[in-house]
Amino acid sequence: MILTDIIERMDLKIFTGRTELERPVRGGYASDLLSDVIANGQKDQLWVTLQVHPNIVAVAALKELSAIILVNGREPAADTTARADKERIPILGTSLSAFEFAGRAYALGIQER
Amino acid sequence: MELRHFRADLHIHSCLSPCGELSNYPRKIVERALAAGLRIIAICDHNSAENARAVVRAARGTGLAVFPGMELTSEEEVHTLGLFPTMNHLLPLQERVFRGLPKLPARKRLTQDQVIVNENDEVLGFSPHSLFAATRLSVHEIVTGIHQCGGLAVASHIDRGAFSIFSQLGFIPDDLDFDALEVSPLMTIAEARAAFKPPAHFPLVRFSDAHQPAEIGQAATDLILAGPAFAEVRMAFDGRNGRRICEP
Numbered sequence: 067m068i069l070t071d072i073i074e075r076m077d078l079k080i081f082t083g084r085t086e087l088e089r090p091v092r093g094g095y096a097s098d099l100l101s102d103v104i105a106n107g108q109k110d111q112l113w114v115t116l117q118v119h120p121n122i123v124a125v126a127a128l129k130e131l132s133a134i135i136l137v138n139g140r141e142p143a144a145d146t147t148a149r150a151d152k153e154r155i156p157i158l159g160t161s162l163s164a165f166e167f168a169g170r171a172y173a174l175g176i177q178e179r
Numbered sequence: 180m181e182l183r184h185f186r187a188d189l190h191i192h193s194c195l196s197p198c199g200e201l202s203n204y205p206r207k208i209v210e211r212a213l214a215a216g217l218r219i220i221a222i223c224d225h226n227s228a229e230n231a232r233a234v235v236r237a238a239r240g241t242g243l244a245v246f247p248g249m250e251l252t253s254e255e256e257v258h259t260l261g262l263f264p265t266m267n268h269l270l271p272l273q274e275r276v277f278r279g280l281p282k283l284p285a286r287k288r289l290t291q292d293q294v295i296v297n298e299n300d301e302v303l304g305f306s307p308h309s310l311f312a313a314t315r316l317s318v319h320e321i322v323t324g325i326h327q328c329g330g331l332a333v334a335s336h337i338d339r340g341a342f343s344i345f346s347q348l349g350f351i352p353d354d355l356d357f358d359a360l361e362v363s364p365l366m367t368i369a370e371a372r373a374a375f376k377p378p379a380h381f382p383l384v385r386f387s388d389a390h391q392p393a394e395i396g397q398a399a400t401d402l403i404l405a406g407p408a409f410a411e412v413r414m415a416f417d418g419r420n421g422r423r424i425c426e427p
Contacts, residue, residue: 100349119255119317121348
């Protein structure tokens with residue numbers, strides 16, 4: 067599956083990274099502790115979080131994550147958007163909670179291979 | 180001017196903190212601090228300085244210097260110590276913090292009582308704010324806000340797995356201007372330097388984060404100062420005019 071499939075099927079808002087939406091997605095990771103994501107995130111995962119601080123962009127770039135999903139209708143801070151544009155990191159948004167989003171995405175087949 | 184050692188523990192909670200022991204009232208804090216050989220302390224309850232004035236007053240005439248402070252919770256749930264010369268300095272920031280905290284639900288006790296006391300340890304009331312909640316301020320807004328009020332901003336317990344700058348944000352953003360980083364009693368400063376490799380320009384200090392009287396002074400930092408004044412502590416954090424932090 068690629069990002070555009072998920073954006074369409076989960077009705078996600080696109081905040082940044084419009085040129086990067088053909089990226090593959092292999093599984094996901096949900097955590098609001100960036101130290102935990104640095105330790106346990108894997109390449110090409112969707113990262114589900116409510117953190118909007120600019121450091122999320124650096125972590126996503128470091129771990130080569132596919133995209134950041136902001137839950138609960140949260141929006142990236144202004145400097146987060148600026149940094150994500152520069153680093154070409156897709157930040158997507160949903161009004162769902164982390165639990166709801168992860169459950170539905172998993173049901174769509176976004177699972178570890 | 181003669182410079183001397185002053186032992187400082189600048190992270191002490193009182194009975195106001197929802198996780199603090201009721202027995203941590205002003206005269207007890209002062210008594211324990213003096214017994215532990217401390218010359219300078221700071222009262223840093225979660226998101227509130229409502230008890231700091233009482234401890235400042237309780238210490239008058241004892242030779243113990245007390246700075247008012249707060250341990251502020253950012254929206255990312257990063258804890259930061261704000262240390263201030265006087266209560267008047269911190270009040271504008273306190274106002275902003277209270278505006279962003281949820282009110283404590285009536286009749287619901289999720290935590291211990293948040294007891295406000297006077298310098299004679301008499302109960303004046305209970306804080307109506309959810310002090311353990313996160314403020315609506317980002318960690319950047321908190322550090323800037325502390326500086327605008329003339330305070331010092333210290334990243335709390337950087338070695339802890341929760342509520343620290345490293346646990347919440349993974350690393351210290353380049354533009355975040357902490358005056359020092361605090362290591363908890365669980366680690367030595369050398370261990371924390373090795374484990375977290377913080378940028379070298381940040382001084383490291385070690386304080387107790389005491390929530391009960393017996394913990395006061397369990398970790399402390401020696402400062403080389405001309406006297407126990409706030410301006411002296413600032414110079415020590417900056418390493419100016421011979422003032423400095425003693426890193427063991």
